[in-house]
Amino acid sequence: MSETRSEPGAAAAGTESMRIVGTSPAHHDFVDKVKGSLMYAADWRMPGMLHGKVVRAMVPSARITAVDTKTAAAVPGVVAVLTAADVPWNHIVERASGGLGELSVSMPVLAEDRIRYAGEPVALIAARTPQAAEDAAELIDVEYDELPGVFDAEAALADGAPLVHDAGNTLITWNIGRGDVDAAFASADVVVRGTYRSQRVEHAYMEPEAGVGWVDTSGVITLRVATQVIEHAAHLAAMLALPENKVRVISSYMGGGFGGKEDMTVEPYLALLVAATRRPVRMVWERQESILASTKRHPFTMRYETAARSDGTILAQRVDIVGDAGAYPYLSARVLFAGAALACGPYRTPAASVRARAVFTNTMPSSAFRGFGAMQVTLGYESQMDRLAAELGLPRETVRERNYLERGDTIPTGETVGTAVAVRETQRRALEALGEPSPPSAPGRKVGRGFASNMQPYGRTIWFRDKAACWMSLERDGTLLIRTGVTDLGGGQAASLCQIASEVLGVPLDRISIHIGDTQLTPLAGGTYATRQLYMSGNATLQTAYELRDRLLPVAAEVLGAAPESLVFAGGSVSAPDGGTLSLAELVAAGEARAVSAAHLGEWRAETGAFDPDRGQGHSFPDYTFGTHAAEVEVDTETGEIRVLKYTAAHDVGRAINPMRVEGQIQGGAYQGLGYALGEDVPVVDGNPQSTLFAGYLMPTSMDLPDVQVIIVESGEGKGPLGARGIGEPPCGPSAATIANAVADAVGVRLEELPLTPERVLTALDAARDATPPAA
């Protein structure tokens, strides 16, 4: 195994003319998807398979006094009923801050004595039919003493608030900052303030949480599940008190994940039922169960104060963020770190004071969701920029242009931006693409425009020392086999790696086979989250391909009688300047004759660093993707309805590996952002979700919104393979601020709370009318 840490983007040198990278071929997974033949997690079937079911608490805060499973266990067809007492080690471990100061709080797999949210798992059932499991679930008798709960993050911060965990309600407090903030505010010409609120949002991937588990050869507990992270296998082994090499997790191609399959979903329950019954078990969560109990995007309350000079130059920002973590830690510590680190957005902020707290409440846990804390704050900093422009009477573009980050600038963590920042170009092009203004369609309707720029990290928080491995083998017939532990959410994660390998080794795409996501058969690559997969596994694949090519080059040079550096790998063969060619099959044979292997394991490691939580300074993320969205909206001042007329989205992706997939990521991300802006919400009242029906969850349909016009900017510079930047999360960031800014432009009132429902628009219009004295 090689362990090299490449200089980011360095591989791009000398690879300017690309044959495969930069094109948009339809890959293997794509063909299976349009045929309907791709096997998702719930499609797997084993002989004698049982059906698993989670029994969940229906109260938000209580002490468990008794659990009676006898009646349930007697239901015909029921094979196992498990409670907390049956879990060998009843803990889900997550140290999301990486040991930088979060409260130590235990997360049980099954509730033992306390219930902390409605939907918390209490018992498990395995039965021969789903109906028997269902019937038995209703017969589990849990007795509770209900306890006072706390259901709002700000209420949970108050003195004397009911404690969700005995250790306290504040999971973590991050402070990030630099410069003399007080002095900057004192010397400012203008200060603008705003308090912005975002809501609880459901991932709503079309494929609900699902998986099948069984006991494999040598007693290995094997799970084939819809997961973004196969590395949870180690946690499962700890829970089952088994050696790590006795638990295997295979990730199926997912029907969407968006962060919701980053934490474990069905895995611990399946593993327990498989271990207890020694039989195959399938578990599929109902949609309503998913809405009730799966993790959500953190609701944020964000208080912003921005100090500036009269020409619009930002002097300082004070930001205070409270994020509702729900009942358990999961990844909240890291989400709030991202919120804090990105709170000032893509703007030079010489003095900054940012505090971000993750706070427990008796509601379903919040955790990873596309954008991961860095997307919520976009509403804050981009609303502030518009406010600043309005206060100073300057164009909104000008105020931003005066402050946009550039290469070499220092951000609030004290780090220097090391790669190109093409945010200006994304702004110019997104606005240009809106075209001529539309007239209002009727009296009482007003048209306005808005835009928002954003900055989203790609790659894991730097102190986690990220790495990814890839194994590649040229087979005897010249086909290529790739093995890597990536998981595929549907974003073409595996397919992009094939394109990179094809580019370097000259193997045609239809002669590449890729095997992904299996803890026992593929080298680990880290999960698909944090917009890290192209960055990490893309670099690992590129490096492995280069190393394999470099090993085989002397063989090819010897056979062809040409200088190694003159050889070209393309179209399934190696060719020399004099016209001599060697097929890859011949190359493999020639290598074998010389004891040179055509199989290679490579590993790529990301840059590392450390963050000092006391000073609020240090290393945070490897790099960022910048972008700007722009919209034209029409607001009906009688009904409060917002209609989006036009929408454009521009992002700098460094280099587009597959432009069509990049466009698809941006269009889909913008739509998720627009759903968040305009209607999506999981309202929880006194700890109880108001609705768990999919019909009650207002995500965009094909009729609700216009097409998203995409502008791909390629600065040629990024830390991913061949100069690429990640594009998974960035495009859902700017939508909400874009629409809020467009609404303010149309009707002159600024909405500070998401989603921007007709009721909120009308309330804001009424308030503005009441505040304005009638004209004399």
Place this chain on the structure above:
Amino acid sequence: MKTRITFTLNGAECEAWVFPYETALDVLREEFGAGEVRYGCGEGVCGTCTVQLDGEVVNGCLLLAVRLDGRDVRTVRGLRSLPSAPAGEPGSELHPLQESFLRNGAAQCGFCTPGMLLAAEELLREEPRPDRDTIRGRLAGNLCRCTGYTKILDAIEAYAGERAES
């Protein structure tokens, strides 16, 4: 008490004994291996369980299996063999509408894709050259969380256009 039903699935004769409470979704998946008919919500909202029943799209999750009796059932795997399917590309296993989905990048995770294809095929049988808003209206019962719909609409429009020109 189980009831015997017979129907055709993508042209093949099928027989099953079903409970009165079983849905078409359950029976097609579990008895006939139709993994392309997918559970997404069980409420008839998302359309991932879409099938064509005598040519009309319905939600498999809201349809009791007994209602399949005597009917012609199509899933996306039967698209290519539909009597109304155009010749398509020689040797291709795909209906030209599927080819258009491929060319236009209309799938990401692919979970909604079979339902989208069946809804679009029904529309194009009824209306050969629908405008974009008409297509939007007909896909409103099929949710997609990945694509933002733009490329799905592109693929359907492009296919309708190519077919009209050929």
